[in-house]
Amino acid sequence: MKPSSEFILEASCIHAWYGSSHVLHGIDLAIGRGETIGLLGRNGMGKSTLIRTLLGHVTQRDGRITLFGQDTSRARPHEVARLGVAYVPEGRGVFPNLSVRENLIMAARRGRDGRNDWSYGRVLETFPRLKERLSNLGAQLSGGEQQMLSIGRALMTHPDLIILDEATEGLAPLIVLDIWNVISAIRASGIATLIVDRDYRKVLTQADRALVLQKGQVVLQGNADEVAGSPALADYLGV
Numbered sequence: 001m002k003p004s005s006e007f008i009l010e011a012s013c014i015h016a017w018y019g020s021s022h023v024l025h026g027i028d029l030a031i032g033r034g035e036t037i038g039l040l041g042r043n044g045m046g047k048s049t050l051i052r053t054l055l056g057h058v059t060q061r062d063g064r065i066t067l068f069g070q071d072t073s074r075a076r077p078h079e080v081a082r083l084g085v086a087y088v089p090e091g092r093g094v095f096p097n098l099s100v101r102e103n104l105i106m107a108a109r110r111g112r113d114g115r116n117d118w119s120y121g122r123v124l125e126t127f128p129r130l131k132e133r134l135s136n137l138g139a140q141l142s143g144g145e146q147q148m149l150s151i152g153r154a155l156m157t158h159p160d161l162i163i164l165d166e167a168t169e170g171l172a173p174l175i176v177l178d179i180w181n182v183i184s185a186i187r188a189s190g191i192a193t194l195i196v197d198r199d200y201r202k203v204l205t206q207a208d209r210a211l212v213l214q215k216g217q218v219v220l221q222g223n224a225d226e227v228a229g230s231p232a233l234a235d236y237l238g239v
């Protein structure tokens with residue numbers, strides 16, 4: 001286990017509810033600097049709810065969350081974002097009425113330590129498809145391009161952690177490949193990532209560690225290769 005100071009996010013005993021429905025039942029999760037974590041589990045097991053709870057979107061929650069040692073257990077989403085966590089939600093999250101260029105420029109912000117290495121130019125180099133569509137509106141992009149724009153916007157905020165929820169969902173295979181390549185590049189650049197994706201094999205080849213949720217509890221966790229080799233994995237994922 002790493003010493004506490006090396007974790008950028010630490011969550012312990014996280015519970016969450018939607019009305020009277022108790023969805024998360026005491027989850028512990030820690031993410032180290034630059035670490036890639038895979039979050040796996042069948043549909044409806046609580047992955048998105050966990051993410052949305054860490055980000056402050058689910059208000060009926062309990063447990064302790066710290067980001068960079070700061071208590072964010074009750075923080076609101078914009079406060080969490082300001083601390084250096086970027087969220088690429090399922091279903092994109094780009095401004096449909098702004099151009100690609102405006103979407104990117106609007107997101108630009110220095111990192112916590114003044115970092116400014118993901119310039120507009122570097123983001124466009126990473127996503128050559130966006131470069132060809134700078135004046136197109138968000139709404140005019142294909143699903144894959146919107147996803148790239150959403151990740152590009154996240155990078156422009158110089159986050160320490162990017163959370164990707166089903167980033168490849170419903171996209172054509174070639175675009176999916178592009179997105180995984182970008183996820184590798186993000187990892188190589190030292191940004192921590194928390195990844196939810198249906199392609200569990202791919203997640204486990206990209207991640208350092210993985211957690212598997214079932215009915216709002218962690219039922220399996222460890223280094224990605226340990227999780228990949230677990231005889232229980234297929235059962236938990238229903239594959």
Ligand SMILES: Nc1ncnc2c1ncn2[C@@H]1O[C@H](COP(=O)(O)OP(=O)(O)OP(=O)(O)O)[C@@H](O)[C@H]1O
Pocket residue numbers: 018021023041042043044045046047048049050
């Ligand atoms: N806004 C909501 N209101 C009420 N119940 C919800 C809401 N969102 C999710 N749930 C329920 O909470 C449980 C966990 O859902 P969640 O979306 O976190 O699962 P998931 O593992 O991300 O699955 P999926 O891949 O289907 O999104 C499910 O039973 C779901 O029906």
